[in-house]
Structures are given as structure tokens and as C-alpha cells.
Amino acid sequence: MIPRRRARSGVPAVPDRQGLVPLWLVRCATALAAVLLGGVVWNGSAWVLLPVVVAAGAAVAPSIGPVSLSLLLLVVAYAVNVPAGSLWLPVFVAGLHAVFVLYLLLLPLPLHGWISRTALAELGLSFLRIQAAAQPVAVLALLVDDAAPSLLAVLVGTAALAGWMLWLVLQPAGQRMRKGTGTTRGRTRPHTRRRRSPHNA
Amino acid sequence: MASSGRDGRSPVWALAVVLTLVCVVAGLVSGRADTVALATPLALLALSGRTGMRVGADPPARITVERHAEGRGSRLRLLLAPQQEAEPAQKRLVATTLAAAGCRPDALVLRSDEECPVLVDAPPSGELEVLAYGAASFRADLSDATGFAQAVPVRVGILPPVGPLLAHPASRRLVGLAGTHASRRPGEGGELRSIAPLQPGDRLRRIDWRATARRSADQDRLMVRRTFADAEASVFLVIDQAHDLPASTGDWFVADPPRIAPASLHVARTAAATVAASYLAVGDRVGLADLSGTRRALRSAAGARHLEQVRTRLAGTSVVPRRRRRRDPVPPQGAVVVVFSAFLDEEPARLLRLWQAQGHLVAGVDCVPPLHRTESTTAQSLAVRLTLLRRRLLLDDLRHGGIPVFRGMAAAGVDTGRDGSAAAPDPDPGVDTGLDAGLRLLVRQADRRGGRSTAWRGP
Numbered sequence: 001m002i003p004r005r006r007a008r009s010g011v012p013a014v015p016d017r018q019g020l021v022p023l024w025l026v027r028c029a030t031a032l033a034a035v036l037l038g039g040v041v042w043n044g045s046a047w048v049l050l051p052v053v054v055a056a057g058a059a060v061a062p063s064i065g066p067v068s069l070s071l072l073l074l075v076v077a078y079a080v081n082v083p084a085g086s087l088w089l090p091v092f093v094a095g096l097h098a099v100f101v102l103y104l105l106l107l108p109l110p111l112h113g114w115i116s117r118t119a120l121a122e123l124g125l126s127f128l129r130i131q132a133a134a135q136p137v138a139v140l141a142l143l144v145d146d147a148a149p150s151l152l153a154v155l156v157g158t159a160a161l162a163g164w165m166l167w168l169v170l171q172p173a174g175q176r177m178r179k180g181t182g183t184t185r186g187r188t189r190p191h192t193r194r195r196r197s198p199h200n201a
Numbered sequence: 202m203a204s205s206g207r208d209g210r211s212p213v214w215a216l217a218v219v220l221t222l223v224c225v226v227a228g229l230v231s232g233r234a235d236t237v238a239l240a241t242p243l244a245l246l247a248l249s250g251r252t253g254m255r256v257g258a259d260p261p262a263r264i265t266v267e268r269h270a271e272g273r274g275s276r277l278r279l280l281l282a283p284q285q286e287a288e289p290a291q292k293r294l295v296a297t298t299l300a301a302a303g304c305r306p307d308a309l310v311l312r313s314d315e316e317c318p319v320l321v322d323a324p325p326s327g328e329l330e331v332l333a334y335g336a337a338s339f340r341a342d343l344s345d346a347t348g349f350a351q352a353v354p355v356r357v358g359i360l361p362p363v364g365p366l367l368a369h370p371a372s373r374r375l376v377g378l379a380g381t382h383a384s385r386r387p388g389e390g391g392e393l394r395s396i397a398p399l400q401p402g403d404r405l406r407r408i409d410w411r412a413t414a415r416r417s418a419d420q421d422r423l424m425v426r427r428t429f430a431d432a433e434a435s436v437f438l439v440i441d442q443a444h445d446l447p448a449s450t451g452d453w454f455v456a457d458p459p460r461i462a463p464a465s466l467h468v469a470r471t472a473a474a475t476v477a478a479s480y481l482a483v484g485d486r487v488g489l490a491d492l493s494g495t496r497r498a499l500r501s502a503a504g505a506r507h508l509e510q511v512r513t514r515l516a517g518t519s520v521v522p523r524r525r526r527r528r529d530p531v532p533p534q535g536a537v538v539v540v541f542s543a544f545l546d547e548e549p550a551r552l553l554r555l556w557q558a559q560g561h562l563v564a565g566v567d568c569v570p571p572l573h574r575t576e577s578t579t580a581q582s583l584a585v586r587l588t589l590l591r592r593r594l595l596l597d598d599l600r601h602g603g604i605p606v607f608r609g610m611a612a613a614g615v616d617t618g619r620d621g622s623a624a625a626p627d628p629d630p631g632v633d634t635g636l637d638a639g640l641r642l643l644v645r646q647a648d649r650r651g652g653r654s655t656a657w658r659g660p
């Protein structure tokens with residue numbers, strides 16, 4: 001007789017403290033943010049269903065495929081559908097960043113769980129720190145959007161971008177970790193005090 | 202932040218680079234600065250995450266048992282504490298994945314400087330891995346991530362609870378010079394043996410002046426009281442750990458039966474702990490052995506510390522298939538032998554008969570909890586019926602051979618259901634009576650017959 005596998009019957013481990021937010025709430029917030037951004041860029045089109053479905057799938061069943069697809073749909077749709085100089089740009093910069101962070105936070109986690117409020121606050125602080133640099137760039141982009149495109153600027157920009165990408169990709173990660181501080185390999189061995197024998201004192 | 206191999210790139214970095222590339226190329230081609238600006242936060246994330254992933258062997262969080270819980274199926278409180286970072290000023294986030302036995306995994310994301318108590322289901326007794334877990338840490342901008350590191354599962358040992366003290370029958374062949382039982386040897390004790398004339402060697406304080414006045418009319422001889430020596434009893438507990446039968450018969454056929462629910466081994470542990478505590482409370486000696494022969498027998502000793510040793514050894518018993526032994530366990534001389542078993546095969550019955558023939562006072566304790574018939578197929582029902590029939594025949598044989606077998610579940614406290622309602626006990630005519638009443642009757646019977654015969658006549 002082949003023993004049948006029993007249905008899950010245990011009692012899960014649960015945290016016993018206050019100040020925890022269930023992960024399904026974070027997943028819902030992520031899906032909602034992605035859907036709202038999709039609604040902005042696919043305004044008035046039946047194609048809005050596509051980012052909605054992909055965003056919901058990426059939030060509920062996180063996998064790198066749906067996550068990448070959802071983010072690419074937002075970016076490409078913005079470049080195609082939203083007219084140049086739109087005032088939605090700062091909102092979209094913040095929204096895309098938030099969706100990106102939340103997607104990749106949820107990506108390695110199991111479906112159920114909790115996150116502490118302090119961890120969420122730490123994520124929010126980091127988000128604001130990056131947005132403090134990104135929002136002025138967005139405003140600057142709105143200001144210079146009326147300027148005529150320059151072939152020289154495009155070529156220089158493309159070359160700079162390609163060089164930066166090559167620098168990022170080609171340099172081995174391990175080499176950079178050795179250079180950096182705070183990483184496993186870059187850290188020096190802690191001071192170990194040798195206990196002196198009382199006879200040698 | 203997810204693992205992507207040794208010293209590899211994280212998905213955060215890869216996806217940020219891809220999206221940055223898409224935004225910048227689309228913006229440069231279409232001549233739109235706003236599309237390029239979309240990539241700003243992503244480019245910053247790619248820059249901060251360019252150092253790759255840390256691959257460390259140690260998980261960035263530890264779970265320890267916060268307080269010791271004992272038996273009764275209580276939930277155990279563990280403490281999840283992230284490891285201290287080398288740079289405490291830099292706050293990191295730690296994502297811990299918790300997987301209790303038979304449950305879906307759950308995640309718990311904390312800041313590296315905060316702790317979180319975690320409640321898990323604990324077994325009623327015994328040693329068990331209650332929680333498997335692993336953790337990964339990363340900065341709040343999802344950079345500098347460590348790979349997911351699996352930790353050693355949390356293993357707890359719950360000591361079996363000790364029930365109300367029971368009667369403690371003793372063999373008449375007592376050994377030792379201390380204790381509360383009256384032996385059959387003359388010596389210092391409390392039980393009167395005879396009144397006889399004073400002889401050389403008798404202590405003067407044993408002179409019985411009333412008996413002297415009554416029996417020695419001429420006052421020419423002194424009468425002394427002679428007593429039986431006090432001695433300690435010895436009990437030898439034998440645990441049969443070859444089977445661990447759950448109460449629900451449907452669980453006999455599943456690959457991974459519920460490990461938290463009380464089963465026959467828990468009944469055996471609890472009943473054995475209660476019997477050991479009852480004997481040790483009056484200064485008797487207790488030894489412990491198992492039928493599987495995996496560990497050396499716990500030597501016979503007395504004292505409160507020995508009770509803790511017995512309970513610890515009992516907590517460490519788990520299901521071990523029985524293997525061939527060179528020799529059977531040897532009880533101490535004059536010991537009462539109690540075998541705790543589910544009586545599913547001949548071996549415990551054979552040993553009981555052997556020890557009874559050697560002159561020991563023997564008793565069996567049936568450790569099968571009240572059964573709930575939950576078989577799902579006809580074949581399972583037939584298998585259960587055959588198993589119970591064989592068990593009944595074994596118990597009947599023992600009873601006809603004068604060996605008492607008591608129910609052990611009353612001592613273990615598993616005669617009530619999970620919801621507190623009384624569970625319907627499985628009517629088993631092969632088992633005589635409860636452990637407490639059975640031991641009391643055994644005491645009375647042994648006293649009445651003076652140890653000349655150890656045959657059990659039933660209640």
C-alpha cells in the first residue's frame with residue numbers, strides 16, 4: 001500500500017507582538033499602485049486590462065517574469081502614450097520607484113507573512129532619500145523638454161550610458177566587494193585578544 | 202536581495218540596469234528628456250547595488266527558545282533575534298522564512314535591531330524539530346543583500362509531565378538498608394517481627410518493659426522487640442519505543458502523521474514519569490531501559506535529581522525500530538518490572554513472561570490512546586481490525602498467564618479530546634484497569650500473599 005500524503009495539518013508559527021503588517025496588505029498596495037500607474041499611461045484604452053492583470057499576477061504570485069513584464073509595460077507605455085512635458089512625470093517617477101522596490105521586496109518572500117512597521121518606515125526613508133535626488137531631475141527634464149533635440153547630445157549620452165553599463169557589467173562583483181567596505185571580504189578580522197598565561201606575566 | 206548564486210548579481214541590480222537602459226535609450230531615440238528622467242531612481246538603485254551579493258554561511262537571524270514549556274500541548278514561545286551587524290549605525294532589514302512542521306512557510310521582515318517572539322506548536326512531550334527557518338538581510342534600498350542562509354532547525358525537548366503520585370507495589374525480596382518498605386530480613390525497622398528474650402548483641406533500647414512484665418513473671422529475663430529491617434524497593438521501567446500509534450487510526454496509514462498530537466509514546470513517557478516519581482518520592486530506586494536497545498539502560502538510583510534524569514531520558518525517546526539484541530535487559534534483583542508498550546507484537550509479552558518466571562513482580566502498561574476510527578478505505582479498516590485483534594489476543598494471553606496490564610492513558614491525561622470533550626474510549630477487554638487503581642490492587646495483593654506468588658487475579 002502506498003501511504004498517502006497527508007493534507008497540511010500543522011499550526012503555523014505566528015509572531016507574538018504588535019506593530020506587524022501582514023504581507024497581503026503590502027501585496028495589495030503594490031498591485032494597487034501598479035494598476036493606478038497603468039491607468040495613467042493607458043488612459044481610455046482597453047489595453048489597460050493588460051497591465052492590470054500582469055500587475056495583479058506579479059503582486060500575488062511574485063516571480064521575476066511577471067515583475068519584469070509589469071515594470072516594462074509601465075515604462076514603455078509611458079514613453080509611447082504619455083505626451084512630452086506631462087505633469088504626471090514626478091508622480092510617475094515616484095510611483096515607478098515605489099512599485100519597483102515593493103515588487104523586489106516581495107519577490108523572495110513566501111506568500112504569507114508579516115513585515116514590521118519599523119522595517120516599512122526604513123524602506124520609506126530610503127525611498128525618500130532616493131526621491132530627493134530623482135524629483136529635481138524630473139523637474140529639470142520637464143523644464144528642458146521644449147529644447148530641440150541635439151544629435152551631439154544623443155551621441156554623447158548614448159556613449160556615456162554604454163560606457164557606464166559596460167563598467168557595471170564587466171567588472172567582477174567579487175573584485176568590487178574586496179574593494180568595498182562593509183562587505184564580507186572587505187571586512188578585516190576582528191581583534192582577538194590572546195589570553196596571557198599567568199606564568200608568563 | 203534574492204539569492205542568485207555565489208558572488209552573483211541580485212535581481213534588483215539586474216532589473217534596475219535593464220529598466221534604466223530601456224528608459225535612456227527610449228528617451229534618447231525619441232528625444233524626450235522626461236523618459237530619461239524616469240530612469241533616475243532606477244539608476245541610483247543600480248549604482249548602490251553594484252557591489253553584488255554577499256554569500257555568508259551564517260544566517261543573519263537566530264531563533265532561540267525564550268522560556269521552557271512543559272507538556273500539555275502548550276504553544277512554545279521562541280525569540281527571533283537578528284544578528285548584530287558590524288556597523289550598528291547602518292540599519293538593515295532581515296527577512297526570515299519560518300516553516301513549522303506541516304505548514305506553509307511564512308515570512309517575517311524585521312529591522313536588524315528589533316526582536317520578535319514567535320509562537321509555535323510544541324509536542325506534548327519528547328524531542329522534536331518544531332521550526333525550520335532561514336534568513337537573508339539587505340539594506341533598505343534593497344542593496345548589499347546577503348544570500349538566503351538556512352539555519353539549523355529549532356529542536357526542543359519537552360519533559361513528560363508528572364501526574365498525581367500512584368501506589369507503589371514492592372517485591373518482597375527487597376535489597377538495601379534504607380527506605381520505607383519492610384523487608385523480610387531482621388534488622389532495624391518499624392514492623393514488628395517477634396518478641397524474644399534478650400540475647401547477647403541485642404540493644405538495650407529494644408527492651409520491651411511491658412512485654413517483660415507480662416511474660417517474665419519472675420523478672421529473671423528481659424524481653425526485647427525484634428523488627429524487620431527497612432529497605433528500599435526497586436522498580437525497573439522498560440519503554441517500548443518501536444511504535445508510536447496516533448489516536449486517529451486514519452493517521453496510521455499516512456506518510457507524515459501529525460507530530461504534535463499525543464500518541465502512544467507520549468502516553469508511555471507520561472505514565473513512566475509518573476510511576477518513577479511515585480517510587481522516587483518515597484526513597485525507592487528507579488531504573489530505565491528501552492526495548493529497542495539503542496541506548497544504555499539508566500542505572501537504578503534514587504533521589505530527586507534522578508527523577509530529572511529519568512524524565513530527560515524519557516523525553517529523548519523517539520520511534521526506533523527494534524533490533525536484535527545479544528541479551529535481554531536484566532532487571533535489578535528484586536525489582537518490580539513495568540513495561541510500557543502498545544503491545545502490537547510478541548516481544549514485550551515474551552519479556553514480561555520471562556521476568557515473571559525469574560520471580561520479579563511484573564506489570565504491563567498499555568499505552569495506546571483511546572482510538573478514533575477514521576480509516577478511509579476498506580483495506581485500512583481490515584488492517585486496523587486485524588491489528589487490534591492481534592493486540593487483544595496478546596493481552597488476553599498475558600492476563601491468563603497472571604500478568605496484569607493496566608491502561609496508561611489516564612496517567613497521561615489524554616482521555617479527553619482536543620476540544621475538551623470526553624473522548625470515547627476504545628473498549629478493550631484485554632486491559633484490566635487504570636494505572637492508579639491497578640497499582641493499588643497490586644500493592645494489596647502483594648501484601649496479602651506475602652510475595653509468595655506474583656500471579657495477578659484481576660480486580
